Amino acid sequence: MKFYIATDHAGFALKSYVIDLLETRGHEVVDLGPGDDFRVDYPDFAKKCALKVVEDDGSFGILICGTGIGISVSANKVSGIRAALCHDAYTASMSRAHNDANILCFGERVVGKGVIESMIDAFCDTSFEGGRHKDRVNKIEGCQTGKID
Ligand code: RB5
Helix, strand or coil: CCEEECCCCCCCCHHHHHHHHHHCCEEEEEEEECCCCCCCCCCHHHHHHHHHHHCCCCCCEEEEECCCCHHHHHHCCCCCCEEHHHHHHHHHHHHHHHHCCCEEEEECCCCCCCHHHHHHHHHHHHHCCCCHHEEEEEEHHHHHHHHCC
């Protein structure tokens, strides 16, 4: 799998750990920054990653901030992005199986390295189930129109 990864300053300390984890498992990883832990704004890095995932068909993203909230909310503003804020292997697996998530988000201040490893494995090892879930996922983009179907 190909992953784009980005963080803010509050997720920066985990970035190299996650890159190593992914590369050890044979995945391709593109680091979109930041290059240090100076204070930055999470929407800037969420947008950078989300746009790459949308333009590079079949790729995935990983976004990390302090809680995972700001960076996931921001990424989900980009059309075509389904960024899932996960807390454990179950939510990471379900984000793929039912929501066809294309970006995995989590918070450096929330989850430890063992949980992160299990989330990444669950995310990578689970495929979208399609079927009735596909109909629901198709409706996600419709939420942006503001119209009730
Ligand atoms: C930065 O202090 C923090 O607000 C940010 O990383 C994130 O947790 C926001 O949702």
